[in-house]
Amino acid sequence: MPASADPGAKPPRFDIVGIGNAIVDVLAPVDDAFIRRHDMRKGGMTLIDAARAEEIYATMPPAQETSGGSAANTCAVASGLGARAAYLGRVAHDQLGEVFRHDIGAVGVHFPTAPLLGGAPTARCMILVTPDGQRTMNTYLGACVAFGEAQLDHDVIADSAVTYMEGYLFDEPAAQAAFRRAAALAHAAGRQVSITLSDAFCVDRHRAAFRDLVRTHIDILFANEAEICSLYEVNTVAEAVELARHEVPLAAITRSEDGSLILRGAETVSVPAAPTDVVDTTGAGDAYAAGFLAALTAGQSLETCGRLGSLAAAEIISHFGARLQRDLRQEAAAFA
């Protein structure tokens, strides 16, 4: 179990620094037959190469492009809730990279990572949203694979209360190494380290590395029910919860319309979901983590952390795209 935040450390410049795959989302509504016809795993995230990306895009309906990326979404939403956020991730020097840089900067997130020159293009994720609001993601990582330890901004990490990373980084060895190094830098500065498991299949691909990381480097864990069950290879959330409780100081388990469970030692806090109509679940977990961390770094109670997470998630799933479309600062302030 890693050390918790050093109370003697100087007040940080940022509440959260996110590290993740910098991605532009290409979002379109499809029917279930489209998902089946393309042999996709509904609700999951699949890594694809450039050829497969072209193949899917060629048959995809008209789309809208918006900035995405799991940890980037979390930073953008946290900033929209009033937290001070920074983000590290790699785009290319191209039009989609400019779109990504614009959008994250426009919500006040500090984004110091230099773009990749002359390599792969900016990553994109084709997100197919079925009528039930579920999203099926196909990610071409592009310039993201050029993210490694050299892209870690040591000053920003040392100056952030929480370093927050997405599990998707585990699919690239260089990013996984950067991930461990970032955790070490954060802890050396007396800060906290957080991860979201991202995707049950991603956990499945890298289970041993995830288990080891959570035990040795993580202070705050985010996961949904499928992910936490995959991590511990158990069949019930109740079993997973008891295992998580002993391996990580603080964990938040999201349960879709059933809200979330927050675990700290022997303590369990159950928080309901905020009611809303589901249009597109893309970014729901990212938004929950944003609300949770914004409240946590502001010194709020665990229940408030969970409730702000629910509020942010509800806003995100009420429309297409994974970034806030409505100003939640007033509603958020009412929780404090």
Added chain:
Amino acid sequence: MPASADPGAKPPRFDIVGIGNAIVDVLAPVDDAFIRRHDMRKGGMTLIDAARAEEIYATMPPAQETSGGSAANTCAVASGLGARAAYLGRVAHDQLGEVFRHDIGAVGVHFPTAPLLGGAPTARCMILVTPDGQRTMNTYLGACVAFGEAQLDHDVIADSAVTYMEGYLFDEPAAQAAFRRAAALAHAAGRQVSITLSDAFCVDRHRAAFRDLVRTHIDILFANEAEICSLYEVNTVAEAVELARHEVPLAAITRSEDGSLILRGAETVSVPAAPTDVVDTTGAGDAYAAGFLAALTAGQSLETCGRLGSLAAAEIISHFGARLQRDLRQEAAAFA
């Protein structure tokens, strides 16, 4: 007054070929103070250069990118209503150009124009949507300025029942020349020629050329109240209507929530708007023209033309972006 369609011409492959500026929209909600602070003309379209585009983008909120362009929107919506459509316009060989080409192709519009290589980037229009649903547009024309007579596909024009062009083309001399040439090609093949006046300020910049074109080349005219008043330099729509009636065989004057007036010789058909909540008026006129021309080329009555125009416009203004998000084919079929 130009000749009307030649009934002896062979049945065309396309109902509509649109010619226009091929643009990707960059859409974001702003408040009225943003419009004032940037000294923009609310509700209008302003041409900007690359430097001004960067300046506006730098202060603009997070945006979503969707394919746009006035005549391109009309073709996309018409295709979505079941019309057979083609489109001529110039994008660059870049990521936004690929987005444009994908989206127009994905709704079944034939788009044969080759991209511009090594020149300006694909055009973009920063569209700022105020809480009243009005849109204020700032267009960087980019690769569009490389559209000229050489980009006219003679076979497609000769094989389309209606060649439909946007008034925005008048801002570029090469496009204006292409426009006149396209009209001549269409008439030589026994087809009809249509134009939308696009913007009252665009009409104001090129009034003499517009007046001459409408009198000598146009079979079907689209305009809103401000545009038709600007064309004839009169203060009331009633005066403008009487002038238009004598200068063009068929005209449709759109009047926002008051629906539209359709003029053919001495005949006047008044059609109500379809009820909807206004979210973003971007593309309302384009969609009206799409519905109108889809019905007209299917041999429907003028009232049905207007009603299908109203239906399409109502769908478009009920959400962000200028392309259909809902399948209207069943509702459209009920009109036939």
